[in-house]
Amino acid sequence: MDNTNNQANIQTSSISKEERDALYRVIFSRRDVRGQFLPDPIPEDMLSRILYAAHYAPSVGFMQPWNFIIVESLDVRKKIHKAFSKAHQEAAEMFEKEKRDIYSSLKLEGILEAPINICVTCDPARSGSVVIGRTHIKTMDSYSSVCAIENLWLAARAEGLGLGWVSIIEESELKEILGIPETIIPIGYLCLGKVSHFMTRPELEDAGWLPRIDIRDLIAFENWNGHPGQKQKKLLQELTEYMDFPLKLQQKNR
Amino acid sequence: MDNTNNQANIQTSSISKEERDALYRVIFSRRDVRGQFLPDPIPEDMLSRILYAAHYAPSVGFMQPWNFIIVESLDVRKKIHKAFSKAHQEAAEMFEKEKRDIYSSLKLEGILEAPINICVTCDPARSGSVVIGRTHIKTMDSYSSVCAIENLWLAARAEGLGLGWVSIIEESELKEILGIPETIIPIGYLCLGKVSHFMTRPELEDAGWLPRIDIRDLIAFENWNGHPGQKQKKLLQELTEYMDFPLKLQQKNR
Numbered sequence: 287m288d289n290t291n292n293q294a295n296i297q298t299s300s301i302s303k304e305e306r307d308a309l310y311r312v313i314f315s316r317r318d319v320r321g322q323f324l325p326d327p328i329p330e331d332m333l334s335r336i337l338y339a340a341h342y343a344p345s346v347g348f349m350q351p352w353n354f355i356i357v358e359s360l361d362v363r364k365k366i367h368k369a370f371s372k373a374h375q376e377a378a379e380m381f382e383k384e385k386r387d388i389y390s391s392l393k394l395e396g397i398l399e400a401p402i403n404i405c406v407t408c409d410p411a412r413s414g415s416v417v418i419g420r421t422h423i424k425t426m427d428s429y430s431s432v433c434a435i436e437n438l439w440l441a442a443r444a445e446g447l448g449l450g451w452v453s454i455i456e457e458s459e460l461k462e463i464l465g466i467p468e469t470i471i472p473i474g475y476l477c478l479g480k481v482s483h484f485m486t487r488p489e490l491e492d493a494g495w496l497p498r499i500d501i502r503d504l505i506a507f508e509n510w511n512g513h514p515g516q517k518q519k520k521l522l523q524e525l526t527e528y529m530d531f532p533l534k535l536q537q538k539n540r
Numbered sequence: 541m542d543n544t545n546n547q548a549n550i551q552t553s554s555i556s557k558e559e560r561d562a563l564y565r566v567i568f569s570r571r572d573v574r575g576q577f578l579p580d581p582i583p584e585d586m587l588s589r590i591l592y593a594a595h596y597a598p599s600v601g602f603m604q605p606w607n608f609i610i611v612e613s614l615d616v617r618k619k620i621h622k623a624f625s626k627a628h629q630e631a632a633e634m635f636e637k638e639k640r641d642i643y644s645s646l647k648l649e650g651i652l653e654a655p656i657n658i659c660v661t662c663d664p665a666r667s668g669s670v671v672i673g674r675t676h677i678k679t680m681d682s683y684s685s686v687c688a689i690e691n692l693w694l695a696a697r698a699e700g701l702g703l704g705w706v707s708i709i710e711e712s713e714l715k716e717i718l719g720i721p722e723t724i725i726p727i728g729y730l731c732l733g734k735v736s737h738f739m740t741r742p743e744l745e746d747a748g749w750l751p752r753i754d755i756r757d758l759i760a761f762e763n764w765n766g767h768p769g770q771k772q773k774k775l776l777q778e779l780t781e782y783m784d785f786p787l788k789l790q791q792k793n794r
Contacts, residue, residue: 295746297738306698308562313593334778339567341755342786348744350753359762377675419707421631426707432686437567444560453673453680465763484551490602492549499604501595508613509719524588532596
């Protein structure tokens with residue numbers, strides 16, 4: 287293990303409060319885009335930056351298990367859309383009558399409208415059979431590819447691009463259409479493009495499908511059922527104070 | 541489906557170039573921290589903002605499947621550390637002799653040094669048995685919790701806090717120590733705290749464990765084996781131009 291360049295391996299510049307708030311603004315402004323795509327091409331320098339953001343995601347054992355298949359061909363996207371439509375119909379049948387009508391009315395993908403689709407995959411054999419950090423939790427490699435997708439998503443939003451994650455599709459059909467080998471796992475199929483506008487709230491929240499959960503109901507202390515002590519109550523108070531933080535940051539005027 | 545407030549559901553403010561670069565800077569400055577934790581307490585307002593960043597991650601069908609168990613008790617952290625140590629020894633045995641010595645010399649967690657640990661979980665039953673977008677790919681709910689972790693990680697970095705993801709542990713032991721119910725999946729066990737410094741490069745890269753992969757080797761077009769056409773070659777050229785973008789953004793002087 288070579289430690290000689292440890293000195294040079296130290297970050298010398300810190301993140302400012304303005305930069306911190308910019309991160310929060312992007313996080314709170316990110317949406318799953320389905321219906322607002324424009325056909326305008328995505329400049330290559332923009333796409334490059336977004337791909338680097340994905341590639342610098344955390345990965346278990348630094349294995350970087352991801353690949354990116356960039357799909358522009360309308361012919362390929364039509365095949366994907368057909369596979370989506372089949373799965374979408376199957377999915378509708380799974381919902382109770384009342385929810386089924388709402389489900390069927392929702393626009394859930396922009397495969398043909400977005401100029402670029404990207405399939406992000408995971409190669410479990412990328413760096414050999416034994417991987418640091420994957421010895422006991424076998425799903426860690428696919429989690430790394432998910433982190434790459436979240437980075438890519440935030441970068442897209444910061445560039446003014448919309449992104450939608452299509453998960454209503456049979457994995458086997460997706461693999462066949464894109465010629466993905468047996469051993470490779472497709473993690474996310476993403477639609478990417480410029481948009482007419484971004485929504486303030488998630489579309490499913492707006493449609494009354496499910497409400498935003500109160501974050502204070504999602505937090506426990508020391509164990510799953512753990513109630514707050516005196517010190518922890520301070521955190522719950524702060525969470526109450528910060529309840530409008532996401533919306534305020536999103537609407538921030540510069 | 542109530543569309544009456546669609547007008548009000550449009551974002552009116554756009555992300556500036558400075559904000560965009562701030563996002564990239566945070567993404568490229570994020571590290572998996574193990575050995576640089578300081579015992580200083582984390583202010584509750586800081587922790588609140590970070591938790592909101594996690595809660596505003598994308599989730600399949602807007603199910604928000606995550607919970608956050610905040611662990612501060614030294615007693616609990618000692619139990620977790622014991623479970624880690626056991627798994628860590630088992631893991632060492634799995635590597636070939638040469639890699640085993642390097643593996644054993646690596647500092648892989650900061651469970652006891654970081655003042656706060658957070659376990660992020662996934663509740664597959666959060667919003668009923670049928671979930672929009674999870675009908676065909678069953679792992680989508682755990683992927684949502686991973687997105688929450690990546691948001692939390694980036695927010696921590698923007699606040700100047702280090703975060704390390706501990707995955708060398710038996711899931712069953714983690715669940716027992718934290719009293720996590722049978723049906724809930726622990727996705728990530730995170731160590732969080734102020735740090736003496738951040739490294740420029742990932743520690744495993746610096747230790748010569750694995751190199752950073754050339755991003756151009758990870759990109760294909762139209763299908764898994766697809767080579768670039770004339771138009772796609774432009775993207776590969778841009779990726780070459782942008783090769784030092786991550787380091788430049790990280791070292792940016794403001």
